Amino acid sequence: MPNSELMPIGVFARRSGLTSSALRFYADSGLLTPAEVDPVTGYRYYRADQVARAAGLRRLREIGMSLAAAEAVLDAGPGDAARLIDAHVAKALADAEAVRREAAVIKSSLTGAPGLPLAALKGPVPAGAIEQVLTATAHDPGMPVLGGLRVETTPEAVTLTATDRYRLSTRTLVPAEAATAHWAGTVDGDDLRTALTHIRRSPLLRVEATPHTIRLRGADGADRHCRLLEAEFPDHRLTLASLPAAGTRVTVAKDPLLRALEDQPGERSTLRATRRGLHVRAAGDPGPGVPLPAVVTGPELCVSFELTTLYPAVGTAVGPDVLLDLRGPGRPVTIRSADRGDLTTLAMPVRHDHCA
Incomplete structure (x- = not known):
């Protein structure tokens, strides 16, 4: 050449x-x-x-x-090259997370102080509760604490709470063995997701707090550490305490409600509670929507939601029927099981253009 x-x-x-x-x-x-x-x-x-x-x-x-x-x-060709790059990124992220968790363990060990016993729980129970409540977390680089699970313990109960600012989910568990510690901290949600298999397979899970982690100790003696987040968790107790009484209550079968939400076009859905039942339609649609059999007490109300807010709140409710406590447009709706009240979710509505 x-x-x-x-x-x-x-x-x-x-x-x-x-x-x-x-x-x-x-x-x-x-x-x-x-x-x-x-x-x-x-x-x-x-x-x-x-x-x-x-x-x-x-x-x-x-x-x-x-x-x-x-x-x-x-x-490689484009397809194989993309898969190789994805595999490299996945490994790099997993390695980075492992380093972060191990660093937290090392920092906690620097003081030499023993872990503070918080609670003993039957592993499958907290595993299910953690999965339910974590649906209300969000990955927000500006507020990483929204990706965490708030854990509060007393001798009588362990309370799990998460919020993405549009939903707030909370569930209370009764420990298998009473502890003496009153403690609160926010645990990294991704670390908990990684630990779920360990938690679920532990007949009895002992939870201890260290300066930078919570330690999950199974019956086999194996430990898992989940990092504690330092940022202040949103004041969810104030939110719960300031809620006005619900004026309208709706009891409706969960699965038909989920199907009706799935079938609505667009990103927002409107719920209209009347004496005849519950109607689900696309937000802004003046039509009657999908009628669902429901028991409604209180005044007729019409409230609209983002699908990404309402659907997971309904989907995580336990049991075949859900209760919706409506407070009117612009006010949080409480969603929980009709027969088991240990999981409660608040969902924020949005403005709607038409609700005749």
């Missing part, structure tokens, strides 16, 4: 974003071989069509890929 069509290593380095020393290293590794090497001077020359591979190699190395993994991506 004529030299006029080739780039010396310095020019190629500027175009690819790699240093000359990196290019020499990749050439020696066989990942990016020069198009020509002058036999007298040893100068290396590259073609223009090698820039894309060089830039891709740079990007892959910047996200921490090994040489072998980067070569496999560069030599």
